[in-house]
Amino acid sequence: DADVTQTPRNRITKTGKRIMLECSQTKGHDRMYWYRQDPGLGLRLIYYSFDVKDINKGEISDGYSVSRQAQAKFSLSLESAIPNQTALYFCATSGNSVGELFFGEGSRLTVL
Amino acid sequence: SQQGEEDPQALSIQEGENATMNCSYKTSINNLQWYRQNSGRGLVHLILIRSNEREKHSGRLRVTLDTSKKSSSLLITASRAADTASYFCATPQGGSEKLVFGKGTKLTVNP
Numbered sequence: 001d002a003d004v005t006q007t008p009r010n011r012i013t014k015t016g017k018r019i020m021l022e023c024s025q026t027k028g029h030d031r032m033y034w035y036r037q038d039p040g041l042g043l044r045l046i047y048y049s050f051d052v053k054d055i056n057k058g059e060i061s062d063g064y065s066v067s068r069q070a071q072a073k074f075s076l077s078l079e080s081a082i083p084n085q086t087a088l089y090f091c092a093t094s095g096n097s098v099g100e101l102f103f104g105e106g107s108r109l110t111v112l
Numbered sequence: 113s114q115q116g117e118e119d120p121q122a123l124s125i126q127e128g129e130n131a132t133m134n135c136s137y138k139t140s141i142n143n144l145q146w147y148r149q150n151s152g153r154g155l156v157h158l159i160l161i162r163s164n165e166r167e168k169h170s171g172r173l174r175v176t177l178d179t180s181k182k183s184s185s186l187l188i189t190a191s192r193a194a195d196t197a198s199y200f201c202a203t204p205q206g207g208s209e210k211l212v213f214g215k216g217t218k219l220t221v222n223p
Contacts, residue, residue, distance in 0.1 A: 004154075031209065042200065042215040043155075050209070058210065090154060099209050100145065101202075103154035 003027045006091050006104035014112050019078040021107045023091030031094040032074040033101065034058075034066060036087045043090065049074055081111040116144075116201040116214035124220040131188040133217040135201030136181075144177055144184050145202045145211065155200065158186075191221045 004025045013019055023032065034046040045058030047066040055066060063085060067075045078085055088108050092101040119134045135144070143162045147155040161168045161177045161184065168175045174187040188195055198216040205212045 033211075035213075040215060043213040045210055045212070048210060088152070092155075094209070097209055099143070099204055099211050100157050100160055101147075101155070101211060102157070105154045106152070108152075 002105065004091055004093055004102055004104040006089075006107045008107060009105065010108045012110045012112065013081055015080075015082055017081050017111075019081050019109065021076045021089055021091075021109070023074045023076070023104060025072050025074075025091075025093045025102075027093050027095060027102060028071070029093040029095040029102070030071065032068065033092040033094070034064075034074070034076045035090045035092060036060065037090060037106075038087050046076065046089075078109075078111075081109075083111045085109065086111045116203050116212065118199070118201055118214045118217040120217060121215070122218045122220070124222065125191060126222050127191060127193055129191055129221075131191050131195070131219055131221070133186045133199050133219070135184045135186070135214060137184075137201075137203050138182065140179075141203045143204065144175075146173075146175060146184075146186050147200045147202060147213075149198045149200065149216070151197070158199075188219075191219075193221050193223045195219060196221045 007022045030051045033048040035043040037043050049068045065077045091104040116135045116137045145160045146158045149155045159170050172189045177184045198218045200213050200216045202211040202213045
């Protein structure tokens with residue numbers, strides 16, 4: 001089983017719908033991250049959490065929210081999806097302050 | 113904001129050749145990391161080099177860091193078709209634990 005699991009792996013939805021992407025990890029890491037990847041733009045940080053009570057905005061948090069339900073679970077929500085949120089979303093974890101990240105396999109979201 | 117910038121954007125070589133990718137960054141760092149991404153898959157950490165290190169090896173990978181020039185290079189020796197992937201450098205933003213990624217170099221190794 002993967003150490004960092006993302007669900008769903010693929011999702012097609014319509015503009016205005018609420019979408020939740022879920023991430024769970026078995027690495028026992030405190031630090032969890034959500035990144036977005038768009039062609040030609042690399043990865044951009046949406047939100048990150050250093051523990052259950054600590055949530056921080058990243059570079060592009062507008063239009064997104066997160067929930068850290070437990071040490072192992074970190075969910076990303078799009079309250080009202082729009083087409084320019086079509087992207088590949090990655091969850092990642094880190095176990096130390098140096099910052100080496102362990103990534104999930106990604107959730108491909110298409111907003112029509 | 114983009115911290116690291118890889119060069120070239122794309123690189124195509126023959127199997128057995130060496131591949132060199134470069135990364136430039138803007139602000140002082142305490143470490144620089146390289147990641148690999150197979151098409152549409154999650155990123156995989158390759159190697160981390162600290163600011164007080166100049167060179168590091170891992171198997172067929174060789175990473176150098178020049179803090180005076182704010183640049184790093186990743187060399188893959190004796191490349192294989194399986195090395196075909198995108199390669200990203202990443203640096204901590206402003207001394208924090210947030211990693212900022214470049215746009216990547218897409219490497220194609222032809223059999």
